[in-house]
Each structure stands twice: as C-alpha cells, then as structure tokens.
Amino acid sequence: xxxxxxxxxxxxxxxxxxxxxxxxxxxxxxxxxxxxxxxxxxxxxxxxxxxxxxxxxxxxxxxxxxxxxxxxxxxxxxxxxxxxxxxxxxxxxxxxxxxxxxxxxxxxxxxxxxxxxxxxxxxxxx
Amino acid sequence: xxxxxxxxxxxxxxxxxxxxxxxxxxxxxxxxxxxxxxxxxxxxxxxxxxxxxxxxxxxxxxxxxxxxxxxxxxxxxxxxxxxxxxxxxxxxxxxxxxxxxxxxxxxxxxxxxxxxxxxxxxxxxxxxxxxxxxxxxxxxxxxxxxxxxxxxxxxxxxxxxxxxxxxxxxxxxxxxxxxxxxxxxxxxxxxxxxxxxxxxxxxxxxxxxxxxxxxxxxxxxxxxxxxxxxxxxxxxxxxxxxxxxxxxxxxxxxxxxxxxxxxxxxxxxxxxxxxxxxxxxxxxxxxxxxxxxxxxxxxxxxxxxxxxxxxxxxxxxxxxxxxxxxxxxxxxxxxxxxxxxxxxxxxxxxxxxxxxxxxxxxxxxxxxxxxxxxxxxxxxxxxxxxxxxxxxxxxxxxxxxxxxxxxxxxxxxxxxxxxxxxxxxxxxxxxxxxxxxxxxxxxxxxxxxxxxxxxxxxxxxxxxxxxxxxxxxxxxxxxxxxxxxxxxxxxxxxxxx
Numbered sequence: 001x002x003x004x005x006x007x008x009x010x011x012x013x014x015x016x017x018x019x020x021x022x023x024x025x026x027x028x029x030x031x032x033x034x035x036x037x038x039x040x041x042x043x044x045x046x047x048x049x050x051x052x053x054x055x056x057x058x059x060x061x062x063x064x065x066x067x068x069x070x071x072x073x074x075x076x077x078x079x080x081x082x083x084x085x086x087x088x089x090x091x092x093x094x095x096x097x098x099x100x101x102x103x104x105x106x107x108x109x110x111x112x113x114x115x116x117x118x119x120x121x122x123x124x125x126x
Numbered sequence: 127x128x129x130x131x132x133x134x135x136x137x138x139x140x141x142x143x144x145x146x147x148x149x150x151x152x153x154x155x156x157x158x159x160x161x162x163x164x165x166x167x168x169x170x171x172x173x174x175x176x177x178x179x180x181x182x183x184x185x186x187x188x189x190x191x192x193x194x195x196x197x198x199x200x201x202x203x204x205x206x207x208x209x210x211x212x213x214x215x216x217x218x219x220x221x222x223x224x225x226x227x228x229x230x231x232x233x234x235x236x237x238x239x240x241x242x243x244x245x246x247x248x249x250x251x252x253x254x255x256x257x258x259x260x261x262x263x264x265x266x267x268x269x270x271x272x273x274x275x276x277x278x279x280x281x282x283x284x285x286x287x288x289x290x291x292x293x294x295x296x297x298x299x300x301x302x303x304x305x306x307x308x309x310x311x312x313x314x315x316x317x318x319x320x321x322x323x324x325x326x327x328x329x330x331x332x333x334x335x336x337x338x339x340x341x342x343x344x345x346x347x348x349x350x351x352x353x354x355x356x357x358x359x360x361x362x363x364x365x366x367x368x369x370x371x372x373x374x375x376x377x378x379x380x381x382x383x384x385x386x387x388x389x390x391x392x393x394x395x396x397x398x399x400x401x402x403x404x405x406x407x408x409x410x411x412x413x414x415x416x417x418x419x420x421x422x423x424x425x426x427x428x429x430x431x432x433x434x435x436x437x438x439x440x441x442x443x444x445x446x447x448x449x450x451x452x453x454x455x456x457x458x459x460x461x462x463x464x465x466x467x468x469x470x471x472x473x474x475x476x477x478x479x480x481x482x483x484x485x486x487x488x489x490x491x492x493x494x495x496x497x498x499x500x501x502x503x504x505x506x507x508x509x510x511x512x513x514x515x516x517x518x519x520x521x522x523x524x525x526x527x528x529x530x531x532x533x534x535x536x537x538x539x540x541x542x543x544x545x546x547x548x549x550x551x552x553x554x555x556x557x558x559x560x561x562x563x564x565x566x567x568x569x570x571x572x573x574x575x576x577x578x579x580x581x582x583x584x585x586x587x588x589x590x591x592x593x594x595x596x597x598x599x600x601x602x603x604x605x606x607x608x609x610x611x612x613x614x615x616x617x618x619x620x621x622x623x
Binding site: 080095115 | 264293364
C-alpha cells in the first residue's frame, strides 16, 4: 500500500507549486507551473492504481489479459500531458524572456502596461 | 472489443476538426505564399461551415450522432459525440471565424500573414470545434490546450510590449486553469474508471458522492478561470484589449464560451448530484459575475476593456441556469451562449472600427463620431441593445427564457441578478455610446469600408435572428432536454442508459 505516500508527495508538489505561483517574480511563477504539472502527472499515475504487476501484454495463446496487470491508460494520459505541458512551458519561457527584454521587468508589479495605475476618473457627465 | 466501421456519412462528426487541422497544416507548408494564405483559409472555413450545417441539421432532426475512433467500442475508444448543443455552438463558432477573417482583410499587415496568423486562426477553430464535439473528457483537455496555444500565438503576433504584458497574464492564468482541469479529470478517472462522457453519466450515479462533489468543485474552479467568472476573471480585462481588434473579436466571441460550455456539460449532464450540492457556490459565482461585470464596465473608460467587462457579465448570465438546473433556464443559458458568440464578436469588431475612425483607444479622447459615421453609430447601439437584452433584438429571447425558468421555480435571487445585469448593461452601454458618438463635433476619419461592411452584415444577421428566433429557441429547447436527460446521448454512443 504505497498510495498514501504518493498522495502526500502529490500534496507537497502542489503546495510548493502554489507557493511559487503566488510569487511576483515571473521566473518563480514559471517554476511553479512546472511543479504543478509534475504534481498533476503523479496524481494521474496514482489515481490509475499502483500495483506490483506484470505489463499489460496478452500472453500467447490467450485472448484476455491475466488478472493483475499494470494499468496502461494513465501512462498514455501522462505522456500526452507531459508533451502539452512541455510545449506550454517552452512558449511561456520564451514569452517571459521577451517580456523581460521589452518591458525590462520580470516582476508583476512593474508590468502595468495593460492596466495603467493612476488613471483619471471616468467622466461623470454625458 | 471492436465494432463495425463507421459509415461514411458519420464522418460529418469529425469533418470540421479534420478540415481545420489539415487546412492549418497546409497553410504552414504554404508559408512563403503570402497572397494564397487568405484564400485557402477562407475556403477551409467555408467548408467547415458547410460541414457544421450538415451536422447540425442531421443532429437536430435525428438526435445525437457518435463516431468512435479506431473501431474500439465505447467506453474504450475515444468518442466524438455531436448533440444539438455541440453542433449549434460549433456552427456559430465557424460562422464567427469567417466574419473575423473577412474583417481582418482591412487591417492585417503582411508581416502578420508571414508570421502565420491564418494557420493560427484555423487551429484555434479546430480547438474550439473539437471542444464542442468531443465525447471524452481527456480529449476535451487536449482540445482546450490546442485552443490555448493557438490563442497565445494570436495574442503576441505583433510582439508589442503591451501584447507581451497581456500574454504573460493571459497565458499563466489560463495554463493554471487547464492544469486544474487535468487534475480534476485525473481524480475522476480514479473515482469512476472511465473518461467517456456517456459512460461517466451512468458511473457517477453509483459513485462516491463526496469524491464527486470535490471533483465537481475543481471543475468549477478550472472552467471558472477559463470562462472568466468572478473572482477568477482578472486575466480577461488585462489581456483582451491588447491584440488587434479582429483577434479580440475572435477570442471574445469564442474562448470564454468554450469554458462556459464545459461547465454546463460537466455540471448539468455529467455530475448533476454534485451540482445540487454545490448550488449555493454556483449561485454566488453566477450572481456576482452577472452583476459585477457590467458594474465594472460603467467605471471603465478604455473602450475594449469596457466591452470585456460586459462580456464577463454575459458569462454570468449564461451560468445563472446552473444552480437550479431548471429546463427553461437551461434553454435560456444555452441560447444565451449562441447569442453571445455572435454579438460579442460583432461588438469587438465595431470597437475596432471606432478605434480606427478616432485613432484613440480610450473613450475620454473619443468624441463626435455620430456626425462622421451614422452607420457605425447605428451598428454600435443595436449591438449594445442586443447585449442588454432589449426586445426585439437577439439577446432578449435567452433572457426571457431564463426569466420564465426563474419565475417558474421561484428563484428570486437569480431573477434579480438577471434584471440588474440588464439594467447595468444598459447604463454602461448608453454611457459608452453617448461618450463615443454624441459628445462634441470633432471630425473623424471614416473606417475602412470592407471591415465596416462585414460588421454591418454580421449585425444584420444578428438582427434577423432576433426577429425570427424560432429556430434558435427550438434548438436550445432540444439541446437543454438532451443535456438534462442524456438518455439519447448515451444511446447514441452505444451504451445502455
């Protein structure tokens, strides 16, 4: 019964990711996204049952799988999620670097172009 | 475990996706041929619309239609299931994309074409159509990510500092949203052992109610971020005004609606018992989003940001049907989604014309456009009245259906929120209109004629649909009935209800 250990590990991953995502420094936010993605991948692996079992290969001469086999589906799901997550991370990494070059800020407090501070009040009359 | 092959006619379910994906790949191959790009893109979108129309008519007449990949019988194979909801939304999104591509002709520089704006548009449409037509939760996640990465590309296309700033906020928060969705579906797979939507409906009836409620709460948060509901909507007003107006129109019309659709699909159809448990939370979310959206729009002077706040209010109205799950309210919610796709795309397009005509983005500096361009002012006020839900425009009918539902079940809080949303939207809209069009007499330049014609034509379609809402209401009634009682949906996938 190794599941509780993995559950705690997923919890640690997600908690660390949440801590990093709350940071104002964009590099930390990116690392938080990586950790969150890995925590979720681990969660899918645990959710799809963890057993010491044989690979899911149908033995010669038989038409069905033996009783205890590893679940192959979570691995397929995780593989897809890893590919997508890596592509997203690569894009966001380049994006943050470009933002650092153009806006000279890797800190969300200094990225105020879309929502400028200290704007005058909206007109009160028509 | 394998079934007989799908008949050729059933391919219509995945035709929109195939066309978009092949078209997008083709356009990337043809990158060097700048002049050809737009024509290939338009041809693909017209084919997609033809496919969507055929699919919608068939689904409307015969009920949900399923195609399962690789001849693996459900729930093992990945199913695509088009019901009236999915087919109707897919049709609306393809139509909006066509209008936006035509609109783009007047203000898209050659550099943007070289950078691949047309393949990205097609891939965005593939992601949106796939989300509407898929019958598998993990597949829905994949389409969400495809849609997201295409929208990233569209948002940063010119690479201006403003766009980079917006894309960082948009990208990070939406990526967190889809990761939370992935977490929810991983847990759902652990709890029920299936990801096929039709199979989940049956399995969830016998599932652990506490676990399913926690999973549904994760879905509410994840899709809440995607559809910009209060209090996780801060990314939308920080990003939707940064790209060119045509891209804003595409995103404002399609992306938040996909999130709201996923919320309706998971909570109304897949996990109805968990929805009843979460009803107070859903009520708080929907009511606050519906009221705070237009209230923020009143205090906003940037034209497209202010429309973004109205858009947020619209998502709140669409989600007002969730807490009760009443059939009339669900009919209203689904038809509101259809109306909002067309209307908000048209509104962002009209904003782009105003920005071109005045050379400004902030309403404080805009004035006197009425004298310079009365057609634009007419289009703008008609669209604002449509958003507010004034009869006889298109936005009135969904709100009437929602109203009937709330009166029928005595849900006075939702009723109040709906009416307050309409009033505040009307105040915000009329303020915007009078500031932009009615103040002062400064001369403005005329907006480009082609883009003006497309916007006027789309508005005309919206007005015509508002004058003859019979088909929309009938389709929404059927869609809501199938959503709340998915027996036909499950039978079409080939499982026993």
